[in-house]
Amino acid sequence: MAAPTASAVSAAHQPFAQPRARRLRWLLFVLLLLAFLACTAWLGTLWQLRRMRAALPQLDGRIALAGLTAPVTIRRDAYGVPHITAQNLDDLWRAQGYVTAQDRLWQMDMLRRYAAGDLAAILGPSMIEHDRAQRILQILPAAANATAALPERDQRFLADYAAGVNAYIADATTHAHLPAEFALLHNRPQPWTPVDSMLIGMNMQQMLATDFPTKLAREIIAAKLPPAMLADLYPVGSWRDHPPISSQPDISAPQQVEEIPLDASQLGKRSTPQDLLRLEQILHLPAASGCPGCTPGSNNWAVSGAHTTTGLPLLSNDMHLDHTIPDTWYEAQLTAGDFNVAGVTLPGLPFVIVGHNAHIAWGFTDLYADVQDIYVESTRGDAYLTPTGWQPFTHTRSVIHVRGGRDLVLDLRSTVHGPVITPLLHHETRTLTLRWTAYDPAAVTVPFYDVDSAQDWQQFRAAFALFGGPPQNAVYADTAGHIGYQAVGKVPLRPNGLCATPITGFGHEWQGSIPFDAMPSSYDPPGGILATANARVTPDDTAYPLTLNWAAPYRNERIWKMLASTPKLSAADLLALQNDVHSELDLALSQRLAYAIDHARHTGPRLRQAADLLRTWNGDVTIDAPAPTLVDATRKALWPMLLAPHLGHDWKLYAWGESSYVEEQIVSQQPARWLAPGYTNWNDFLAEAVTRALRSAHAPRNLTHWRYGIVHPVEVEHPLYGAIPWLRALSGTGILPQSGDDSTIKQVHRSFGPSERMTVDLSNLDHSTLNLVIGQSGDPLSPHYKDHWPYWYAGTTFALPFSDAAVQAAATHTLVLMPQK
Numbered sequence: 041m042a043a044p045t046a047s048a049v050s051a052a053h054q055p056f057a058q059p060r061a062r063r064l065r066w067l068l069f070v071l072l073l074l075a076f077l078a079c080t081a082w083l084g085t086l087w088q089l090r091r092m093r094a095a096l097p098q099l100d101g102r103i104a105l106a107g108l109t110a111p112v113t114i115r116r117d118a119y120g121v122p123h124i125t126a127q128n129l130d131d132l133w134r135a136q137g138y139v140t141a142q143d144r145l146w147q148m149d150m151l152r153r154y155a156a157g158d159l160a161a162i163l164g165p166s167m168i169e170h171d172r173a174q175r176i177l178q179i180l181p182a183a184a185n186a187t188a189a190l191p192e193r194d195q196r197f198l199a200d201y202a203a204g205v206n207a208y209i210a211d212a213t214t215h216a217h218l219p220a221e222f223a224l225l226h227n228r229p230q231p232w233t234p235v236d237s238m239l240i241g242m243n244m245q246q247m248l249a250t251d252f253p254t255k256l257a258r259e260i261i262a263a264k265l266p267p268a269m270l271a272d273l274y275p276v277g278s279w280r281d282h283p284p285i286s287s288q289p290d291i292s293a294p295q296q297v298e299e300i301p302l303d304a305s306q307l308g309k310r311s312t313p314q315d316l317l318r319l320e321q322i323l324h325l326p327a328a329s330g331c332p333g334c335t336p337g338s339n340n341w342a343v344s345g346a347h348t349t350t351g352l353p354l355l356s357n358d359m360h361l362d363h364t365i366p367d368t369w370y371e372a373q374l375t376a377g378d379f380n381v382a383g384v385t386l387p388g389l390p391f392v393i394v395g396h397n398a399h400i401a402w403g404f405t406d407l408y409a410d411v412q413d414i415y416v417e418s419t420r421g422d423a424y425l426t427p428t429g430w431q432p433f434t435h436t437r438s439v440i441h442v443r444g445g446r447d448l449v450l451d452l453r454s455t456v457h458g459p460v461i462t463p464l465l466h467h468e469t470r471t472l473t474l475r476w477t478a479y480d481p482a483a484v485t486v487p488f489y490d491v492d493s494a495q496d497w498q499q500f501r502a503a504f505a506l507f508g509g510p511p512q513n514a515v516y517a518d519t520a521g522h523i524g525y526q527a528v529g530k531v532p533l534r535p536n537g538l539c540a541t542p543i544t545g546f547g548h549e550w551q552g553s554i555p556f557d558a559m560p561s562s563y564d565p566p567g568g569i570l571a572t573a574n575a576r577v578t579p580d581d582t583a584y585p586l587t588l589n590w591a592a593p594y595r596n597e598r599i600w601k602m603l604a605s606t607p608k609l610s611a612a613d614l615l616a617l618q619n620d621v622h623s624e625l626d627l628a629l630s631q632r633l634a635y636a637i638d639h640a641r642h643t644g645p646r647l648r649q650a651a652d653l654l655r656t657w658n659g660d661v662t663i664d665a666p667a668p669t670l671v672d673a674t675r676k677a678l679w680p681m682l683l684a685p686h687l688g689h690d691w692k693l694y695a696w697g698e699s700s701y702v703e704e705q706i707v708s709q710q711p712a713r714w715l716a717p718g719y720t721n722w723n724d725f726l727a728e729a730v731t732r733a734l735r736s737a738h739a740p741r742n743l744t745h746w747r748y749g750i751v752h753p754v755e756v757e758h759p760l761y762g763a764i765p766w767l768r769a770l771s772g773t774g775i776l777p778q779s780g781d782d783s784t785i786k787q788v789h790r791s792f793g794p795s796e797r798m799t800v801d802l803s804n805l806d807h808s809t810l811n812l813v814i815g816q817s818g819d820p821l822s823p824h825y826k827d828h829w830p831y832w833y834a835g836t837t838f839a840l841p842f843s844d845a846a847v848q849a850a851a852t853h854t855l856v857l858m859p860q861k
Contacts, residue, residue: 085766091220092821095212097142099853103211107134107203108859114139115851119838120816120824123373123382123847129489130200132376133390135857137204137232140370143817143824144387145208146219147366148240149229150759151388155239155246156180160448161441162227168442173322175438175450177474178459179246183238186484194486198234201390205232219818221760232388238484240388245478247361248336248510250323251589252412252474256465257316257693259541264687269713273694274540277576278701280593280624282600284513284525284570284577285560311465313690319464324362325695335697336361337574337591338405339618339785341599342515342523344568349610350803353517356614357394357403358794360787363756365771366818367828368795369393371810373842374492381492382842383810384796391488394798396808396842399495400518401800405572408697409511409531410587411477413550414542415457419471424455427546431456472542475550483508483530483553497524497563504528505556511586513572519802525570527559527577531586538588554584571599573785574697591697594625594783611799611809618797619835620785625700626671627659632707633674636726643727649743650730661784663749663777670746672781673733675703681729682706685716700783749777754833755790756814771820773829786835797837806846809837 099116110127112135117123122139126132141148153159157174159167174180187195209229212218222228262270319325338359345351361368369384374392383395394403418425423432433453440448453460457473465472477483490503500516504526511529516522532550539548560577562570574591578584602617603609637643637651650670657667683691696702706714710722719725733739739746753775761771780786780793787793794813801807813832817824831837841850 088220088224088767089821091223092819095217095219095819096822097217099855102856102858104860105134105138105204105207105857106860107200107207108857110859112857114855114857115847116853116855117841117847117850118852119371119811119827120822121371121373121840123375123841123851125375127376129197129376129379132374132379133197133200134204134207136372136374136385136390137201137206138208138857139204139372140385140387141205141208141232143819143822144366144370145205145212145229145818146221147818148205148232148236148388149222151243152236152239155183155243157440160445161443162225164443165445168440168445168448169322171440172448172450173319173464175440176452176459176461176463177246178436178452178454178479179242180235180239181436182479182484183242184235185479186241186481187235187238189481190486194489195234197390197489198237198486201237202232202234224760237389238486240386241484241486242478244386245484245510246323248406249409249411249476249478250325251410252414252461252476253316253319253323253325254589254695255412255414255539255541256311257313257695260311260313260316260690260693261687262541264690266713269686272706272711272714273699273702274588274696275698275702275705276588277580277590278593278698280597280701281576281590282571282593282596283560283579284565284572285562285579311468313693315465315467316693318466322464335574335591336406337595337787338403339571339573339595339599339787340403340405340513340515341569341571341603341614342517342525343570343603343609344523344564345521345803346568347603347607347609348803349608350801352519352521352801352803353401353523354609354611354614354799354801355396355401355403355515355517355523356618356797356799357405357515358618358797359394359404360793361795363754363791363793363795363813365756365758365762365814367812367814367816369812371812371816371840373840373847379493380842382808382840383798384812389486389488391486392492393488394796395810396800396805397492397494398519398805398842400497400500400516401802401808402491402500402514402516403798404512404514405574407511407513407527407529407531407577408574408587408590409527409529410538410589411483411509411511411529411531413457413475413532413539413548414461415455415473415475416542416544417455417457417460417471417473424471426456433460477509477530477532477553480508480530496520497522500524501526501556501561513574513577515570515572517800517802521802522564523568523570524564525560525562525572527561527586528556531559531584533584538585540588554586558584560586567604569600569603571596571603573599589697592625592700592783593698594623594700595785595787598622598624598785611801611807614799615797615809615835615837617785618794618799621661621780622659622785623661623668623781623783624659625704625783626661626668626781627657628704629675629707630654630657630659630667630671633671633726633730636723637730639723640727641724646734646743647727647730650734653743661748661779661781663747663779665748666743666746668781669737669748669751670730670733670739670743672748672752673737673739674730675700677733677736678703678707678726678729681716681725681732682714747777749779752778752781753790754778754788754793757791758820761820767820773814773826773833776833794832797832799837805842806839808840808842810840811837 112126157171340357373382381397383392423430436452457475485508487506494500509529516524573596575596634651634655661668758771761767780788798810
């Protein structure tokens with residue numbers, strides 16, 4: 041037999057060689073592609089880092105600034121806080137605008153776009169729904185109207201600030217030093233205007249005072265529940281409340297709430313649950329974040345010298361908001377002649393919002409006042425009915441510019457009540473309008489120069505009598521030893537009472553605002569302690585109800601208890617109180633759940649271990665504790681078990697400031713009307729809730745290994761760089777374990793919590809402390825980008841120097857702004 045030839049062998053191997061060669065070519069192609077992508081990412085990162093470095097502001101030397109009449113000195117301390125000294129107020133506001141833009145220009149530009157509904161112009165079609173909502177709510181026209189109505193002095197101050205911002209924009213554009221985010225998005229900032237500053241204020245109005253979706257949701261829930269169950273879900277205050285204007289709360293009976301039926305002319309297809317859930321997402325409401333209890337709130341308190349180690353008052357404030365990068369606030373000290381104030385500012389607005397001057401200190405919590413009503417309009421063609429007859433709708437044309445897409449043209453309608461908001465709700469056929477104090481120019485004011493200048497309680501109150509909103513609880517202390525509390529902001533006067541659902545007819549029209557002197561107030565109370573934490577501040581028999589929807593009482597109750605139980609308080613004691621993670625709510629629920637498991641008919645080793653952990657827990661929501669992890673998971677599992685049998689899928693619409701108190705009351709009082717079908721007793725029901733919690737939360741086999749802080753971490757990301765893997769670590773905090781929950785004084789969630797921590801020592805203002813969450817700068821390459829974060833996370837803080845000697849001693853950089861020749 042002849043041996044095979046070489047050509048025959050080659051031909052025999054070809055079927056195998058060709059696929060292998062093809063695979064090798066594909067492998068080579070993939071490797072080259074990956075190398076190309078890696079190289080592109082590396083070059084892109086280097087390009088972005090170079091942009092970041094180029095955008096770092098000048099901190100020393102001299103800069104010529106057009107419009108100045110005299111030199112202005114900016115000393116920055118070790119934490120990036122600018123201490124600005126000018127010779128007159130106009131130069132001061134101009135310098136404040138310039139310096140704030142040095143650190144926060146991109147944030148300022150995004151904030152004004154966010155409020156105005158102009159994000160799609162740079163971010164594309166994904167932002168159309170947001171912009172459309174802002175246009176329908178007519179935020180920009182409201183800001184423009186408010187700006188035009190300001191006193192001449194305040195208009196001038198806003199113009200000074202805008203001139204400073206624009207000077208920085210011009211400098212940064214000329215020298216290619218704009219923040220790197222502008223290059224990443226391929227856009228440039230437009231000139232700053234006073235209206236833009238008012239848009240910054242409107243952001244706060246919207247964040248702290250948007251309650252109309254709750255009224256729409258309550259309308260749906262009210263149609264499905266009997267009055268007793270509805271009253272259970274929507275309490276107005278609690279036995280745990282401690283209003284600052286009374287020594288003992290008086291909750292003798294719930295406030296009567298009117299649920300208004302529709303007449304035949306106003307019937308139509310109502311909003312669906314899907315409409316409202318979608319609206320919550322668009323408006324970024326707490327229910328959409330997975331933490332319904334994380335409503336913007338805060339803690340503040342003032343204690344007299346009788347209760348302090350120094351003999352003079354101490355005042356603390358930590359305002360609870362969504363965490364952002366850059367921070368919500370920007371620290372600064374502003375000095376011009378006798379005017380000298382330090383604290384936190386809002387990037388985009390002049391003045392100090394919360395802080396102290398040489399004589400007084402003040403802090404805010406949200407009042408939770410009801411400043412919005414929904415009206416169901418009777419319509420006929422293009423007209424609506426008023427008490428004086430039919431009136432035509434007002435029409436406004438609004439154009440949303442969309443990057444990479446077509447412009448969207450909106451026809452916006454309004455009535456005397458406000459804008460028609462029906463387009464926000466896809467399935468709604470009624471004509472709904474929103475009345476909101478923010479649409480009244482008198483309620484969108486900036487009297488903070490007068491606040492910053494106040495020398496005593498009388499001047500402080502006089503300044504805040506001009507404040508429009510959002511309504512706040514203001515606590516006060518001064519160097520003369522006095523403390524005070526004042527509810528501030530314009531709250532509608534409703535002679536026929538507050539309405540929990542949309543209004544029909546003409547019987548619930550507003551009649552101006554509650555008189556300032558009738559707002560809750562207290563000055564030098566006998567107990568020497570004042571505190572608020574968004575819970576009820578009015579007595580039960582108040583002549584002027586402020587809201588039906590207060591926050592849960594637990595933080596406020598705990599603050600009063602701890603302040604009253606310590607004979608002599610130091611600043612360190614108050615910082616510890618701001619970081620307190622004890623939860624009376626969780627402790628009460630843990631004890632009741634343990635009891636239920638002990639007495640349930642069907643339990644096993646896993647449930648008995650859960651009961652042992654719950655019964656021995658002290659109520660502190662610490663990082664390593666397993667019991668609060670179990671309580672939190674059970675609270676989440678419990679709501680659908682309670683509500684779904686009565687509401688079906690609509691149970692997800694339920695949101696109320698005191699919902700956690702509702703849960704505690706139902707679990708502790710165990711009314712038969714709330715026991716779900718299929719259960720004969722509450723012990724079995726609650727044990728089943730724990731079982732479902734363990735299953736849905738994927739609890740470990742050994743529950744002692746279930747660490748609260750691991751399950752409930754904190755993470756703060758940059759809105760752009762956080763989406764870029766190779767910049768995420770540089771620009772964000774990473775995921776870290778966290779203590780506390782929505783019922784502790786340290787009220788926190790994954791991306792929510794104290795936005796600053798301040799304590800003012802009225803005996804020595806240089807001993808006052810103030811820190812943000814992340815840092816002063818918006819540039820990741822700045823040393824002041826994340827230098828506050830270690831202090832915030834660890835629950836520590838640092839001093840904010842105030843006296844000239846302390847400021848000079850703390851200065852690490854000195855920049856002088858010179859009049860331009």
